[in-house]
Amino acid sequence: MELERIAQRYARRAARGEGDRYSLLRPEVWQMWQERQRALLRLLSTRAGQPADWRAAEVGCGAGGNLLDLLRLGLMPAHLTGIELLPDRLAAARAALPEAVRLLAGDASTADVAPASQDLVLQSTVFSSILDDGLQQRVAESMWRWLKPGGAVVWYDFTVNNPRNPDVRGVPLARVRALFPQGDFTARRVTLAPPLARALPAAYGLFNLVPWLRTHRLVLIEKPQDPVIPENPAR
Template sequence: MSHDELAQIQARYARRAAVVDRYSLLRPEVWQMWAERHQALRRGLAQRPGGPQGWRVLEVGCGGGGNLQDLLRLGCQPEHLTGLELLPERLAAAQACLPAGVRLLGGDASTAPIASASQDLVLQFTVFSSILDTGPQQRLAAAMWQWLKPGGAVVWYDFVVNNPRNPDVRGVPLARVRALFPEGVLRAERLTLAPPLARAVCRVHPALYTVFNALPLLRTHRLVWIEKRQSAA
């Protein structure tokens, strides 16, 4: 990506990070979102061949390392995990909380020195919705696909719809995911009660998250498993 594109993405994340409390796991809507997503992720991982001790997993936009910590708890080995992070402060947070064996790299993920066909899983959680230009999206998707082993999968979790009150993100419809990974075999499910609604109902009572989330139309994110066929190049 160009320097200007990277600077714009950094600015979007900086504005989001300024509202620190909004993303705290101590908030009832946040931990319920996390629990729902983590349960769906575990279901998908349970269907993967082999086992977590042997999987090589890379996360694009690893932030402070929370998802990589979850993978360690599921049995992945530190030396088999890689995190890529654009923002230096987030990279430093990940370095502070993750074991030394986890490989952490800063800078532009699309140019990261990752060997082709070296990863069993490549994760991206709410990264592409912050990349508003199609060119950088395509370059990053191509890199992710190149890193993936045949038989592996991209694990995608991101916004489906736009938030009219947040111009820093743009929803990524399933058709766009297919266009970014045209050789992939996709399996998708809708998750996550719309965050503004989740915050509102949980102020009344945390149990209302489950009640409203039972309506699929109120879910704003999609978890997609994008399989790379064994015969794929």
């Protein structure tokens, strides 16, 4: 089963000590994070309404870092939902987040999130860890179903394969479009190739000026508003 294989792949990463690679104390990591945050805030600044009124859910919320960022943006704890497959990460999120944040365990494709209830649905490097096309499709369909008309998926993932890591695969923009065929897309290339960023963190800004060295895409996928059907004129 793909969900079990995902858990096994994450366990292998943990055994290799890869968690330290993502510490915000590392210079390449905070530069990646700051770049992505700036791009995301630009995209979200075009959204209607006030953040305090938005409702958001995250697929693969991990230890809760992205949900904490949404709280800093002004979203209310009771308006946030995190979904996480791995129990240790879910426990870390529960310890870090306000009690009012709703956290759900298990398969995101069957998560208890009401249809048309969310203004934003986020995923960050989750789909690149799902190697089964069918599960990718089911999770994407659930994410789309949860969105209100006019809501948006916030997508962040890498686009190219890593030949040294068979546990992940890149998700090109064409695949993202196939997963959300009804969406209106705004895409940005971000994030300097991590091996290069780790090797030369002091030169992150310089190398990141070259678009083809950026390996990830940040995408806002907007769900069209329901069409307004005019009332029949009185006869």
